[in-house]
Amino acid sequence: MTRAGDGHESPHDRRSDDPGPADTGPADTGPLDDRRPAASAPDAEPAETEPDPRFTLANERTFLAWSRTALALVAAGLGIVQLLPPFPGVPAGRHVVGVPLIVLGAVMAVAAYVDMMRNQRALRRNQPLPRSVLPRLLAATIGGVATVAAVVVLLSATS
Amino acid sequence: MSANPRPPVIDPANRTRLAWTRTAVAFAALGGAMLKLSPVAGLVVLVLSLPIWAVTSRRHGLGAAAASPRRLRLVTATVVVVAFAALLVAIFGHSPDSLGQLLRGR
Numbered sequence: 001m002t003r004a005g006d007g008h009e010s011p012h013d014r015r016s017d018d019p020g021p022a023d024t025g026p027a028d029t030g031p032l033d034d035r036r037p038a039a040s041a042p043d044a045e046p047a048e049t050e051p052d053p054r055f056t057l058a059n060e061r062t063f064l065a066w067s068r069t070a071l072a073l074v075a076a077g078l079g080i081v082q083l084l085p086p087f088p089g090v091p092a093g094r095h096v097v098g099v100p101l102i103v104l105g106a107v108m109a110v111a112a113y114v115d116m117m118r119n120q121r122a123l124r125r126n127q128p129l130p131r132s133v134l135p136r137l138l139a140a141t142i143g144g145v146a147t148v149a150a151v152v153v154l155l156s157a158t159s
Numbered sequence: 160m161s162a163n164p165r166p167p168v169i170d171p172a173n174r175t176r177l178a179w180t181r182t183a184v185a186f187a188a189l190g191g192a193m194l195k196l197s198p199v200a201g202l203v204v205l206v207l208s209l210p211i212w213a214v215t216s217r218r219h220g221l222g223a224a225a226a227s228p229r230r231l232r233l234v235t236a237t238v239v240v241v242a243f244a245a246l247l248v249a250i251f252g253h254s255p256d257s258l259g260q261l262l263r264g265r
Contacts, residue, residue: 057171060231064178067234071185074242075192081249082196095249102245109238113231 051123059119066112066134070105077101089159093152097145104141108134182234183212189241197252200244207237 080098087093115132122129186208194201214230 054171057175061175061178063231064175064182064234067238068182068185070238071182071189071241074238074245075189078193078196078245078249082252098249099246102242102249105245106239106242109235109242113235116231117228 046125046127048121048124049126051120051126055123056120059116059123062119063112063116066115067109069138070108070112073101073105073108077103077105087152087156090152090156093156097149097152100141100145100148104137108138111137179211179214183208183214186211186237186241193245193248197244197248200248200252203244204241207240211237 077098077100080101081094084094084098090096111134115134118130119132187205190201190204190206190208192201193204210233214233
C-alpha cells in the first residue's frame with residue numbers, strides 16, 4: 001500500500017520517464033479554460049483541479065529538502081574557502097573548489113522552486129510529473145568539483 | 160480496537176511542519192557559522208531565518224496545507240541571498256591560513 005504524502009512515493013510513482021513534447025506542456029501552457037474538460041478536447045488546455053493535499057504537502061517537503069541541500073552546498077563551499085588550510089603551490093585552490101559549490105547552491109534553490117511549481121501544475125492537471133533536472137545537476141556538479149579537488153590536491157602534493 | 164483515532168492526513172501536515180522547522184534551523188545554523196567568519200553577513204543570514212521560522216510557526220494542521228507560492232519564493236530568495244553573501248565572504252572576506260588561527264580569532 002502506498003503511503004500517500006510520505007514525501008515522495010505517490011507523486012513520483014506517477015513521474016514520466018519519457019516526458020516528450022506532450023509532457024513538457026504544463027510549463028509552457030497559457031491560461032486555462034476550466035469550462036471544458038481535457039478529455040473532450042485533446043488539443044485544449046487540461047482542466048485544473050486542486051490535488052490531494054497529501055501530494056501538495058509531499059511536493060512542498062521535496063522543495064524544502066532541495067532548499068536544505070542548497071544551503072548545505074553553500075555552507076560546504078564557504079567552509080572550504082574559509083576553514084581549509086591553503087594548498088601549497090596552488091594559491092587559488094580553495095576558491096576553485098569552494099566557489100562552484102556556493103554558486104551551485106544558488107542555482108539549485110531557484111531550480112527547486114521551478115521544479116516544485118512544475119510538479120504542482122502537473123498534479124493539478126492530473127498529468128505525469130515532469131522529469132527533474134536537479135539530481136543530474138547535483139551529481140554532475142559534485143562529480144566535477146570532486147575531480148577538480150583531486151587535481152588541486154595532486155598539484156599541491158607535487159609542488 | 161485497531162482504529163487510528165487520528166485521520167491519516169494529519170501526518171503529512173506534521174511532517175511538512177517539521178520540514179519547515181528543519182529548514183529554519185538550517186538557516187540559523189548557517190547564519191551562526193557565518194557570524195564567526197563575517198559578522199555582518201552572518202547577521203543578515205540570521206535575520207533572514209526569522210521569516211522562515213515565522214512560516215513554520217503559522218502552519219497548523221491541514222487547514223494550512225499548501226504554502227502559498229509567495230512563501231516558497233521567500234525561501235528561494237533567502238537561499239539565493241545567503242549564497243550571494245557567502246560568495247562575497249568567500250571572495251573578499253577574512254580567510255585565515257588555518258583552522259587554528261580561525262579558532263584563535265586571528
